[in-house]
Amino acid sequence: MKRQITDALTDFFYEYETPRQVLVRNRRVGVVCRLVQLLVLVYIIGWVFIYEKGYQSTDKAVGSVFTKMKGVGYTAGINGSEIVWDVAESVFPPQGDASIVVMTNYIITEGQKMGKCPELQGKYSCSSNSDCDEGSFKRTGHGKMTGVCVNATKTCEVMAWCPVEDDRDIPDPALLLSAENYTLFIKNSVTFPIFGVSRSNLVEGIDYDYIKKCLHEPNDAPLCPIFRLGDIVKLSGFNFEEIAQEGGAIGIVVDWTCNLDVDVKHCKPKYSFHGLYGNPDETDKARASVGYNFRYAKHFLEDNIQKRTLLKVFGIRLDIIVHSLARKFDIIPTLTAIGSGVGIFGVATVVCDLVLLHLLPKRDHYHTMKFKQADAYAPHESELLGLETSPYYSLEANARQVQGTGRPNDPESVACSTTELPKE
Structure with a gap:
């Protein structure tokens, strides 16, 4: 047990693992790979760095x-x-x-003073005192109703600043x-x-x-x-x-x-x-409520009576x-933008793998070369063939030995780097 623990610790600290890749020479996959990488590069340089200024930090005043x-x-x-x-x-x-x-x-509206006066004609019309609710207020009215209907105007009497404002006619042109x-x-x-x-x-x-x-x-x-x-x-x-x-x-x-x-x-x-x-x-x-308006008043005394001039x-x-x-410029957002851009380059690998494994005629062959299946109880295929038993041996070499050939049979010459696969 002690030796196993020592070997495990030694392997953990002194061994370095690195992935192996398969080189696939295929024009269609190669072109797709470079186009995706070009689009990613344009996005990083054009949008992130030039347009969005991803290399700078920001501040509001x-x-x-x-x-x-x-x-x-x-x-x-x-x-x-x-x-x-x-x-x-x-x-x-x-x-x-x-x-x-x-x-x-x-x-x-000049010379207003506190008192009783009728509302504007055509507003709060009445025919008798019963139409005017004494003591009530209306939102668009000018004061408190007294309960009296003024026969001359046929409107309810109110206690308010009198005479009440008449703002129905707006001067045109403006004054x-x-x-x-x-x-x-x-x-x-x-x-x-x-x-x-x-x-x-x-x-x-x-x-x-x-x-x-x-x-x-x-x-x-x-x-x-x-x-x-x-x-x-x-x-x-x-x-x-x-x-x-x-x-x-x-x-x-x-x-x-x-x-x-x-x-x-x-x-x-x-x-x-x-x-x-x-x-x-x-x-x-x-x-x-078209436009913009408000009211203000100028107060004054006349014959010891408080009056005001109202302006709308x-x-x-x-x-x-x-x-x-x-x-x-700030180094932190710059490194963040670069790191995210490098990560996005992995999209090209994903796209190429999708094309290799699902669209090309020899997709089953690529799938076999890309994914290695191991049985936990059966002897490893590499042991039966007398090959290296390390899990990181060359898949390309193994494939060539199984097929009895050491040279690719596909004349196409464009490469896309995904994982190391045999040539088509």
Whole structure:
């Protein structure tokens, strides 16, 4: 027993096993083998390394966005008055967030005060007080019902800010078409923590003197961080006059896709513009909640009575979206990509074996040469023939001795390396 254990340990530590292969000279199998290997090679080089950059590691940025809108708008003919709108009243919010709204149209209801008044005509119609449920609220109403039916309007009376807002007629054309000339300044900073790289969209050459006179243009001034609102709408695929009437939303994408294997100064942002919603030709057949709008009120005191001016604002919502991806060479993903590629080369062997064992006329012969069957109780075939008893002896030599020949009889000359088989 001790000797057996010693021999087993000796064999385990001092012996090396290596597979033997059979060389098959067959044009069809050889061509299939090389074609499969070529396809695998193209996939590894073209897709994994060139397109997917499999030799690089990646990192996404942590960043912030600051915006500032400038411009002056003007409206005339509203109840015989003229109004000049600056950005403090027509841009929301004024703090410079990554999402802002520029007012382009509005409905104004002036001098509202708390009291009792009828609902709009055609809305919550009634013929008697019994049609108005006292103390109830309706989702689309303006206040609490008092239980009174106003004969003059044939609508229910409500306690609300009176007179109630009438937003059924939206001004057309939009009142603040002059907002088309507003300008938007975007300041964006990003940091790639894994690579320790920080960048700003105010890259090399974008200084104070340049910013004072530049205006973003995709071809002539692609790095200028100042954008005209009308140009943003146009580049997004919308028409300014159409989107200004009922509002909409536009996404401004700041794309930081950087290859840090080259100088960091080449890491620069690219701007793109996408219309999100607000197109009058939307596929929404129901036309429900078209555009973008919200309400806000200005409160004041008049004769010690609290009043307010209510505005329903239609505007263009601008969402600044930062997309980032940095790449840099890393030995770990490189070795991983190479290792997986080498493993995929085994597909050629599998395909060739399928052809040899299932499709060729001499598949039974190949099957006999590829797979050796051993009986645990009968003498080994090699012992009967006086051949070497090692399990790693040459199958090709054994086959030739059984057949009484030592030379191949197949004139075809293309080789495919699978396992060592006799020649066809």
